[in-house]
Amino acid sequence: MRATLRWAHSDLRTHRGEALFLVLATAGIVASLLLATALFGYATNPWQRVFTQARGAHVWLHTDSAADTGELAGLAGVQSVAGPYPTADATVAVRGTRASVELRGTAEEPDVGRPLLTAGHWLDPADPDGVVLESRLARALLAQPGDTLALPGTARTLTVLGIADSPERRYRPGEQPGLVWAPPAAVADPGGQVIGLRLTDPGDTDYAVQRAVTVLGAGAIGQVSTWQQARAEAQGDNRLLGQVLGLFGLGALLAAGLAVHGAIGTRIRGHLRDISVLKAIGFTPGQVVRVFLLQHLAYALLGAVAAAVLTQALGSLVPGRLGDAVGVWQGLPGHTVALFAVPAAAVLFIGATTGLAAWRAGRVPPVPVPRPAAAQGGRLSGAARRALGLRVLRVRVRVRGRGVRVRGRGVRGPGEPSVSAVSTASGVPGKPGVPTVPDATASPGVREVEVRVPPALVLGWHKAFTRRPRSLATVARLTLPLLLIVVAMSAWTTIDRFQSRPEQLGLPTALTVRADAGLGDRGTRTLLEGDPQVAAAYPGVEVAALVPGQTATIALRGLGTRADPYPYALAEGRRAHGPDEAVAGQGLLDLLEVRVGDWVRMTVGDQPQILHIVGRSIEPENGGRVISTSLDTLRENDPRLSPTLYQLRLHPGADPGEVAGRLAEAGHGRLDVHSVTNPADGLSPLRGVVLGLIAVLALIGLIELLTAIGGTVRESERDLLALKAIGLSPRQITGITVTATACTALAAVLLATALGLPLAHWLIDAQGASSGIGAGIAQTPSPVFLTLLGGTAVLGAAALAAVPSARAARRRLADTLSAVA
Secondary structure, eight states, X not given: OHHHHHHHHHHXXXXXXXXXXXXXXXXXXXXXXXHHHHHHHHHHHHHHHHHHHHTOOSEXXXXXXXXXXXXXXXXXXEEEEEEEEEEEEEEXXXXXXXXXXXXXXXXSOOSSSOOEEEEEOOOOTTOTTEXXXXXXXXXXXXXXXXXEEEOTTSSOEEEEEEEEEOSSOOOBTTTBOEEEEEOGGGXXXXXXXXXXXXXXXXXXXXHXXXXXXXHHOGGGEEEEEEHHHHHHHHHTTHHHHHHHHHHHHHHHHHHHHHHHHHHHHHHHHHTHHHHXXXXXXXXXXXXXXXXXXXXXXXXXXXXXXXXHHHHHHHGGGSSSHHHHHHHHHTTSTTHHHHHHHHHHHHHHHHHHHHHHHHHHHHTSOSXXXXXXXXXXXXXXXXXXXXXXXXXXXXXXXEOOSSOOOOOOSSOOOTTOOOOOOOOOSSOOOOSTTSOOOOOTTOOTTEEEEEEEOOHHHHHHHHHHHSSHHHHHHHHHHHHHHHHHHHHHHHHHHHHHHHHHOGGGGTOOOSEEEEEOTXXXXXXXXXXXXXXXXXXXXXEEEEEEEEOTTSSOEEEEEEEBOSSSBOOOOEEEEOOOOSTTEXXXXXXXXXXXXXXXXOEEEEEETTEEXXXXXXXXXXXXXXXXXXXXXXXXXXXXXXXXXXXXXEEEEEOTTOOHHHHHHHHHHHTTTOEEEEEOOOGGGGGTHHHHHHHHHHHHHHHHHHHHHHHHHHHHHHHHTTTHHHHHHTTOOHHHHHHHHHHHHHHHHHHHHHHHHHHHHHHHHHHHHHHHHHHTSOSOOOOOOOHHHHHHHHHHHHHHHHHHHHHHHHHHHTOOHHHHHHHHO
């Protein structure tokens, strides 16, 4: 054991840089996996905790006031019900901030769907104007218990008594109204009612919705919301961040394991004589394997422990969503198990890859086997030999004197171009033994110099790819981190596209405006289009529609007119121009199991609506469960339909916040203006994640590159005498190793680009399709960036190889003979 530790210590002193890189790479990988675990827990567990504690309803049905909901409690599979509660749509304002809300008349604290108070207290029967706000709505309004809410257009006010968490669908400006619990007396003129169903088996949600609609009648149903929709909205972008971190963390772990495997294999090939000596003095094969295995397990364990300690101690201090996720994750029940399991799994994986390579060291015979005299890579191929004699160009040079010496055909001295023929004015040959070839067409005092392919390029290319199994393995190990970098940069470019060109990704407008009923369509459009930075105002309406089978509701939108159509971003098909034509999001196509070209039937109240889907639009809202047509098409079915919202497209460079402020001021409290939510706003932490992952992957690639350089330099020692014997200078010998390394890096860059771009497209589009947005959102990095990335990798590899190869090319003859022996 003492000898083992001494040998490991000596090897560590020799390879300090490589050991440091391995520790840092392992720390980065484990940290990314722990953050991914934290984000997954943060995305899922808080909503699940609220749903469980509140005994949340699995289905919420919004119906008209006349619907008889008494029979729903007796449906098969319904465990208990909440309500029915009278509801009314309203708009509240506090300190200049407005929000659309649903007032829900609740006499007592519910048993199913119970709000979990986080501040203040529950409703007080003695205070008929006291209300409790859902927590997300309260944050949007910056409201606290004791604040007074105004109802624009009326003289009424409401007092905030408390703030509560709810497992129902959350408030989203312009999309989903906020939830306000109020005494029944505060809902004097209800526009409908809502009832919640808690099911025995949550998997029967669709069947329960279908039975409830059958009992109540399709005309009585206004909207259906389920627990799956609420959970998806609550998880939001946190789950996507966790998926990105987990995917790249596992990819980086695989790349690190392969890099360690390659490093040990290269080190074994370079220390065959040392290993033989160890066995000759009494080391068993098992002891030799343990030397390498324990050494690299120590590196991996040190990096994993450092990552776990730093994540536990400093993770919650990271600003933004990552810090919040780590803080919540640390309070979850499975936190301690994950904190130990993730680093342990990473160390075991690295140990497994290390053991496979170290097993080869145990098979080294105690008596060194003489190396074959011929190079393992074989002789030069015919193409390589022809390349050595290939003439690139012939240059005529004016000279003085009678002749020029030539060293020989195809071989040149240090720093000299190859010269194959010379001539003088008199045609007098040069000195004896130096070949000259007269040129009848040459002018007096002019010689022709032939520039041939440098032998360093040919021999370097031959060295890089002549040992095919080993060369391909090196290229593959170097390709993996580069491929993941290409995928990461594609994700970065896609996020940047959402922010820089949102009109191409389903967000052509920047503001959503809802006007009071008394303002009128003409007056509202005049007010909106009067702003100098508003390019267009598209009137529209959005209603909930029951899908065929009556298992869910979708969003039916009518935006724009046939004369002024809404500029949808299409990924498939064409725009809706004719009667009954519409475009749909990917989420709706998946829900109804239809495709572009099909006809769909839906129900809005008692009115059926049949539309022909002629295109698939990119829909970031409502999980893609949106079907959109023109306002004129909806008016053909209901001529009394009037716009309830307006989508504003602004001029380039306009600030949505400033425009919203001016419109709100010009409307004198009669306009509710909100910015359109951009999915990229919630993905801003992903930029920092991508940068960190790129740093980790670059570190792994650097480890593999240093391993490849070390192996190439050691293998070149055997050829050093032969290269010097044929007249190559140390600079040319150095160029061979540099060229071989650069060729390996270039092959890895080309392979990573060829495989990484399609892989990135597939992953991003698959994520878009699963989220309901739809495929077609992926954006690859620009060719300039890809060229810069590839050039940096190749030039960096050549620069790293220059120093060790130059040092090896200038070794003493005795050292070279010793290495060959």
